[in-house]
Amino acid sequence: MSRTNSLPVLGVALTLDELEGVEGLKAFVLGADRDVEVRDFIPVGAIGQDWRAIGRRGRAALQGHRGRIGIHGPYEGLLVDTPDPEVRAIVQRRFLDALDGLAVMAEGREAAHMVLHSPYTTWHAHNRSTEWDDCAGILARTHATLTPVVRRAEALGVTLVLENCEDVDPAERVALAASFGSAAVAVSIDTGHAQYAHRATGAPPVDAFVRAAGARLAHVHVQDADGWGDRHWPIGQGNIAWPAVFAALAGLAVMPRLILELADVRGVFASARWLEAQGLAR
Template identity: 25%
Template structure:
C-alpha cells in the first residue's frame, strides 16, 4: 500500500490510555489523576457468566463516565472457544454468536471500537492457509454486524504461530472486508519491524496496543525497556495519519508511570 503522507498527524495530539482488566483492576481515580484519557475494557482471563460480566462492566463503565474517562475500546475474549479461524464450523458459529453478544454490550456501553484476535494457537503450518480463509470469512461477518451497531471491529496482529502475525497476513484478512480495521500491537510484531507493518497498513489501523519486548517474544514491558525503535514507530504512525489513542498494554500498569514514561518517549 502506497502513501503520500499528506495527512500526517501530530503525536502530541494523540490521546493516551491503558488497558483495564477486571482480572487485575487499576484505580480509575489514579488513571484520571495521571492524565490518562481513555481505557480499553477487558475481562480476560476471567471466565465470567454473561450476567457477571455485565454487572462488573457496568460498574467500571459508570465509574469511568463519572470521572470523564473515555471508554475507547473493548477487548473481545480469546481462546479456543473464541477462535474465528477454528477448522470446526460449529465452533465458528458459536464464535459469531458469542461475539455478537459482546458487540451488543459494547453498543449499550457506547464503546465504539472492539478488538478481536484472528485466531488462537498453535496454528499448524499445514493448516495456515485454510485457517486464514476461515478467519477472513468470520471476521467479515462480524465486522459487518459490528458496523451496523456503529462499532468498529479491529483485528489485532498476533505473535508466534497465530494468524495476523505479518502485514501480508493482515492484508489477507482485510481483503473484501472494508468494515474491518486493525489493532496494531507493536509488542506482537516479529516478522517485520513494527514501523514497516504500520506503513504498509496505513489508514486501516484504528487503534493500538503499546508495550515493549526483547525481540524474540511478547513481554508487555514499558516502552523503552526493550528493543523496539519507538522514534520510528511514532514517525510511522504519524506519517500514515493515525489519530486514534495510544493504549498501553503493559503488565501491572501504574497510571502515573505510564503517563510519565510516554512523555519521555515523545521527548526522546
C-alpha cells in the same frame, strides 16, 4: 499550543477492578479523557455469567469520562478461523455478546472498538507455498466466523480491530481486514507482538508493521518488549525503536488510538512520562 499538548494522548487497557482500585489510575484516565480498553470480557466464563452486568458496571465506573470506550474481545480458545461449525457458533456468540456488553457500557457515547486476535501463525508463515499452504482456508474460515459479527459491529458503530499475534507478514492481516469491504473492520498493531515476531521469527521491524497497515490502522497496543517473549513491559524497558515507530505513526493521515497495554497497569504512569520526555506521546 505547547509542544506537549500537541503530542498524541495515550489510552489505557485495564480491568474495572484496576480502574477502581489502583491509586491514581482513574485520575490519570479521566484527567486527560484518555481512551480506555476494558479487559473484563477476556476471562473464560466472564461473558457466560452476565455480559450485561459487566457493561453496567463499566458504565458506572466511567461516569465523567469523555474519551472513547473500547474492549478487548474474548480470545482464550476462540479462534477466528475455527474450522468446526459447532465451535464456530460458540465463537460467534462470545463475540456478539461482548459487542452487546460494550454497547451497554458505552450507552449514549461512542463505543469505539473491540480487539480480536489475528488468525495468522508462525506455522502458517513457514508453510506458505508448500503442501500445507492454508491462505485460502484462513480467509474463508475467518469470513464464516466473523460475517455476523461484522454486521453487528456496523449496527453498533464499533470497529473490529485485528491484532497481530504471531504474524510474520504484516500485509496479510491488512488484506484480510480489507476483504470484508466494511469500515467496521480495521487493523491493530501490538508493538510487543511485532517486536517478538521481528526478533524471533524473521518479521520486519515494528515501524514496518505500521507502514504496512497504513490507513487501515485504527488501534495500537503500546507495550515494550525484548523480542524474546510477550513482555508487556513499561515503555523504555525493552528494545523497541520508539522514535521509528512514532515517526511511522506520524506519517499516517489519522493517528490511531494508542492504548498502553502493560502486564502491570501501574506502569502506565512511568510509560507516559518516558514517552513525553522523548517528545513522542503523553
